[in-house]
Amino acid sequence: MVVQNIFFWVLAVAMVLAAIxxxxxxxxxxxxxxxxxxxxxxxxxxxxxxxxFVAWVxxxxxxxxVIILFxxxxxxxxxxMGGDTNLDNDQRWQAAxxxxxxxxxxxxxxxxxxxxxEIAISGAKGEQLLHIGKAANLADSIFTAYVVPFEVxxxxxxxxxxxxxxxxxxx
Amino acid sequence: xxxxxFLVLAAIxxxxxxxxVLARRNGVLxxxxxxxxLNAVNINFIAFxxxxxxxxxxxxxxxxxxxxxxxxxVGLAIVLLIYRNLRSPDLDRVEQLKG
Numbered sequence: 401m402v403v404q405n406i407f408f409w410v411l412a413v414a415m416v417l418a419a420i421x422x423x424x425x426x427x428x429x430x431x432x433x434x435x436x437x438x439x440x441x442x443x444x445x446x447x448x449x450x451x452x453f454v455a456w457v458x459x460x461x462x463x464x465x466v467i468i469l470f471x472x473x474x475x476x477x478x479x480x481m482g483g484d485t486n487l488d489n490d491q492r493w494q495a496a497x498x499x500x501x502x503x504x505x506x507x508x509x510x511x512x513x514x515x516x517x518e519i520a521i522s523g524a525k526g527e528q529l530l531h532i533g534k535a536a537n538l539a540d541s542i543f544t545a546y547v548v549p550f551e552v553x554x555x556x557x558x559x560x561x562x563x564x565x566x567x568x569x570x571x
Numbered sequence: 572x573x574x575x576x577f578l579v580l581a582a583i584x585x586x587x588x589x590x591x592v593l594a595r596r597n598g599v600l601x602x603x604x605x606x607x608x609l610n611a612v613n614i615n616f617i618a619f620x621x622x623x624x625x626x627x628x629x630x631x632x633x634x635x636x637x638x639x640x641x642x643x644x645v646g647l648a649i650v651l652l653i654y655r656n657l658r659s660p661d662l663d664r665v666e667q668l669k670g
Contacts, residue, residue, distance in 0.1 A: 404572050405572060412576070416580070419587040419607055422591060423590050423594065432603065439610060446614075449621040451617045453629070454629050457633060461637075462606075462610075466643050469644065470599060470643070474599055488594050489594065491593060495593030496590060498589065499593070500586070506582040507582055510575055517575070518572070519572050519574050519622050525624075532625070532629070546630050550634075553638065556637075557640070560645050561641065
């Protein structure tokens with residue numbers, strides 16, 4: 401239990417610092433690279449929670465595909481690489497107030513509601529947890545109970561990608 | 572591990588994402604902040620899936636990842652279009668609808 405907690409705190413601190421880097425970095429490419437750290441940290445948290453399949457999907461899709469898309473977007477919009485131009489607008493203080501307020505509300509609610517509830521990971525319960533995150537178990541669930549949402553999501557993905565091509569191409 | 576450590580981490584990441592969406596001017600950076608928020612939601616899904624011993628959270632985390640990929644595709648296409656029309660990816664220059 402102690403080992404998992406040490407890993408959690410190291411990852412959590414790295415993720416929060418990298419997330420602040422994403423929203424505060426004056427260089428847009430650095431922001432994209434900080435985002436890689438946040439997403440890799442999230443994948444590691446999924447491993448800690450024994451969701452191995454989702455963790456690898458996260459690595460492949462987010463770090464593999466989405467970040468590359470972002471880098472292409474940065475390249476195609478000829479974003480300033482030097483860090484001398486201002487990437488922020490003039491409502492930084494209002495944004496900081498809103499997000500700190502939201503963090504306070506969410507934190508209070510979570511601590512009141514969930515307090516010290518444990519995720520049981522030792523002994524037989526740990527075995528059960530390992531079984532839940534397995535790819536075979538997930539596949540059983542997707543192709544039986546969740547097959548309709550799964551098909552809807554694949555149609556949505558197709559429509560979104562066709563839409564992206566239509567929007568972005570030059571006539 | 573207690574459930575709340577994951578939930579509070581996700582809440583903090585979500586709030587950092589909110590800050591980014593509100594304070595960034597460049598369209599690509601706004602999309603990155605939205606990705607931060609979606610990631611925070613995914614951490615919540617996985618944490619509840621482990622807490623409730625249910626596979627539903629994992630399945631919906633996969634759906635969120637898929638939809639995030641679609642959202643980035645469409646979002647970047649829109650940012651490209653804004654760049655092509657206004658010669659700048661800054662979102663506060665999109666003001667043709669202002670009366």
